[in-house]
Amino acid sequence: MLTKILPALRGILATDDGLPRLVKMETATADAVKIAVPDDCGDIPAELRRQLPEGAQRFDIAGVGCYQAVYADGSGRVSGKVAVVTGAAQGFGLQIATDLARQGAWVALADINVAGVEAAAATLNQEFGPGTAFGVAVNVADADSVQAAVKAVVAEFGGIDIFVSNAGVVRSGSVKTLSVKDLDFVTNVNYKGYFLVVQAAAPILAMQHSACPDRWFDIIQINSKSGLVGSNRNGAYAGSKFGGIGLTQSFALELVADGIKVNSICPGNFYDGPLWSDPVKGLFRQYLESGKVPGAKTFEDVKKFYESKVPMHRGCTTPDVMKAIYYLVEQVYETGQAIPVTGGQVMLS
Ligand SMILES: NC(=O)c1ccc[n+]([C@@H]2O[C@H](COP(=O)([O-])OP(=O)(O)OC[C@H]3O[C@@H](n4cnc5c(N)ncnc54)[C@H](O)[C@@H]3O)[C@@H](O)[C@H]2O)c1
Numbered sequence: 131m132l133t134k135i136l137p138a139l140r141g142i143l144a145t146d147d148g149l150p151r152l153v154k155m156e157t158a159t160a161d162a163v164k165i166a167v168p169d170d171c172g173d174i175p176a177e178l179r180r181q182l183p184e185g186a187q188r189f190d191i192a193g194v195g196c197y198q199a200v201y202a203d204g205s206g207r208v209s210g211k212v213a214v215v216t217g218a219a220q221g222f223g224l225q226i227a228t229d230l231a232r233q234g235a236w237v238a239l240a241d242i243n244v245a246g247v248e249a250a251a252a253t254l255n256q257e258f259g260p261g262t263a264f265g266v267a268v269n270v271a272d273a274d275s276v277q278a279a280v281k282a283v284v285a286e287f288g289g290i291d292i293f294v295s296n297a298g299v300v301r302s303g304s305v306k307t308l309s310v311k312d313l314d315f316v317t318n319v320n321y322k323g324y325f326l327v328v329q330a331a332a333p334i335l336a337m338q339h340s341a342c343p344d345r346w347f348d349i350i351q352i353n354s355k356s357g358l359v360g361s362n363r364n365g366a367y368a369g370s371k372f373g374g375i376g377l378t379q380s381f382a383l384e385l386v387a388d389g390i391k392v393n394s395i396c397p398g399n400f401y402d403g404p405l406w407s408d409p410v411k412g413l414f415r416q417y418l419e420s421g422k423v424p425g426a427k428t429f430e431d432v433k434k435f436y437e438s439k440v441p442m443h444r445g446c447t448t449p450d451v452m453k454a455i456y457y458l459v460e461q462v463y464e465t466g467q468a469i470p471v472t473g474g475q476v477m478l479s
Pocket of ligand 1: 269
């Protein structure tokens with residue numbers, strides 16, 4: 131019931147400035163309103179409206195716990211929104227989560243690298259204030275793990291406004307030789323993982339919308355330029371990303387009725403992130419050692435080779451991606467799109 135009642139409560143407490151965060155209290159205060167919602171309740175928002183007196187801010191909810199509504203007072207671009215970012219221990223995910231926190235969001239950093247997201251959340255709390263962020267364990271390829279992570283986010287913040295499905299992996303290789311194990315690994319994280327996180331998060335966003343029908347919520351998938359054009363000797367990855375756009379378009383058609391926009395962002399290569407730059411296992415080292423770039427003798431040679439394919443002659447950065455994220459959140463009249471952020475390397479037809 132927690133994952134139904136708290137999002138519904140957030141929704142009916144919405145003001146012109148947005149939905150509050152619901153903060154767990156250890157014990158009920160004297161002014162806490164007692165709420166009890168039967169398990170078979172067919173319309174939770176209506177039932178909550180019936181039970182709540184005007185202006186109530188603290189709640190003692192049977193079977194759920196005691197919560198207090200807290201409204202944001204900042205002026206950031208996503209001030210007071212609850213955001214979840216998967217794959218947030220490093221790379222794009224960490225930088226996206228950091229920028230959302232900088233712009234006023236409460237952020238759940240979800241990753242299979244639990245120590246990584248806990249450390250990252252502690253850093254964000256130091257920088258942007260206690261309670262801004264928390265780290266949550268998730269394996270996006272595992273349905274139970276995803277459900278548990280979404281429940282943990284709702285228990286912490288009360289609901290979700292922006293879900294960024296960012297976790298992704300690469301195993302490049304020829305179709306003639308790539309192992310089925312590597313194919314399954316990539317497909318399970320990039321394609322099935324995206325399906326599973328939307329399956330778990332969509333009911334939360336839909337419940338908020340049913341409680342405040344004039345509000346829209348966002349699911350944003352970090353896809354890739356390889357979701358728009360084929361990628362030589364990288365079919366498993368490109369296929370998983372093409373499939374992700376099929377999911378985005380299909381989810382967008384279905385979830386529009388629930389007040390949820392679903393879009394993908396398709397970045398070009400992010401050379402500054404660890405996927406490319408890690409000195410031990412990054413792609414610069416892998417491509418240099420495998421001779422994939424003819425004549426290359428240094429990481430810089432490999433980088434120049436790939437940059438020369440980009441009309442704007444540089445890789446993609448997180449600020450480039452953030453502009454697309456804020457566009458999607460602020461644009462109330464768009465869904466089902468796949469937005470390239472590639473410096474002109476991939477153009478839509
Ligand atoms: N790096 C690029 O050049 C590039 C370009 C375009 C798109 N992308 C996409 O951006 C996203 C992030 O890429 P990145 O370069 O930051 O990658 P990265 O490898 O630096 O980080 C990926 C994060 O995802 C986490 N992760 C992996 N499997 C997981 C799972 N099963 N469950 C939960 N978390 C998991 C990892 O622990 C890691 O923290 C991916 O979807 C990727 O396809 C990357």
